[in-house]
Amino acid sequence: MSGPVQNPEKYEWAVDIEDLLFRYGHGPEALRHINLRIRPGERVALIGPNGAGKSTLLMHLNGVLRGTGRVRICGMDVSNGFLPQIRSLVGLVFQDPDDQLFCPTVFEDIAFGPMNLGYSKEEVLERVYRSLCQVGLEQHQDSSAYHLSGGEKKRVALATVLVLDPEILALDEPSANIDPKHRRRLLNWLSAFPKTQILATHDLDFALEICERCVLLNAGGIVADGPSREILYDKDLLEANDLELPFCLQGAPGEGKAVS
Ligand SMILES: Nc1ncnc2c1ncn2[C@@H]1O[C@H](COP(=O)(O)OP(=O)(O)O)[C@@H](O)[C@H]1O
Ligand SMILES: [Mg+2]
Numbered sequence: 001m002s003g004p005v006q007n008p009e010k011y012e013w014a015v016d017i018e019d020l021l022f023r024y025g026h027g028p029e030a031l032r033h034i035n036l037r038i039r040p041g042e043r044v045a046l047i048g049p050n051g052a053g054k055s056t057l058l059m060h061l062n063g064v065l066r067g068t069g070r071v072r073i074c075g076m077d078v079s080n081g082f083l084p085q086i087r088s089l090v091g092l093v094f095q096d097p098d099d100q101l102f103c104p105t106v107f108e109d110i111a112f113g114p115m116n117l118g119y120s121k122e123e124v125l126e127r128v129y130r131s132l133c134q135v136g137l138e139q140h141q142d143s144s145a146y147h148l149s150g151g152e153k154k155r156v157a158l159a160t161v162l163v164l165d166p167e168i169l170a171l172d173e174p175s176a177n178i179d180p181k182h183r184r185r186l187l188n189w190l191s192a193f194p195k196t197q198i199l200a201t202h203d204l205d206f207a208l209e210i211c212e213r214c215v216l217l218n219a220g221g222i223v224a225d226g227p228s229r230e231i232l233y234d235k236d237l238l239e240a241n242d243l244e245l246p247f248c249l250q251g252a253p254g255e256g257k258a259v260s
């Protein structure tokens with residue numbers, strides 16, 4: 001069976017969101033008039049304090065949540081008719097891996113997606129092994145995810161999405177709970193992954209290293225959207241939004257710790 005349904009050359013925007021508004025039940029607006037366009041191949045960090053709406057926004061990219069306004073993925077409206085295509089285009093890793101993993105073994109969790117898409121047995125095996133290697137969990141394919149640590153579970157959740165080679169990777173707190181060695185491995189891998197990436201993260205060093213663009217959310221609205229080298233260097237802006245400069249920029253004045 002094929003992979004992505006469309007050639008990325010054929011559409012201008014990987015993500016095109018117009019005036020998106022969403023509330024949970026009768027609660028306050030969790031997303032307020034979001035307008036956001038992301039080009040194919042762009043790497044965008046979604047940052048903001050707790051409760052800003054980062055996870056809520058990511059969940060609109062593949063129709064897990066639906067608000068008012070318009071969300072288009074690779075030129076297709078996120079609507080019932082396109083949901084299967086949209087879900088094969090957008091690989092969404094939830095903030096909490098327990099929301100993603102439900103099979104008895106790690107292997108089955110990762111194989112679930114490609115098997116459902118009808119890939120051959122050989123291709124499923126090859127893809128599962130490749131993604132296990134990408135997250136460094138080759139030794140754990142027969143384990144139950146429930147017996148793994150939080151960081152290991154997070155890496156299994158990542159593998160369940162990487163295995164499908166999606167056009168758009170939407171990762172919610174990808175480096176949370178991951179040890180430095182595997183964080184670095186993930187950073188290297190994402191840096192080399194040529195497709196669109198949207199990373200909701202509190203790890204601003206991670207954002208600075210991989211993402212050329214940064215979207216700052218607060219209270220459900222976009223507060224700033226621009227080059228990471230402007231937004232992530234702007235101490236006042238970050239502090240006004242309950243964030244801090246990335247650690248690599250917090251050295252004593254004159255120490256020259258900023259990335260060149
Ligand atoms: N399942 C839910 N039910 C009700 N309110 C929710 C739910 N999930 C999130 N919210 C609310 O929506 C807002 C945005 O949350 P969220 O998208 O999780 O923020 P972030 O990921 O930036 O921390 C918060 O005010 C949060 O309390
Ligand atoms: Mg969140």
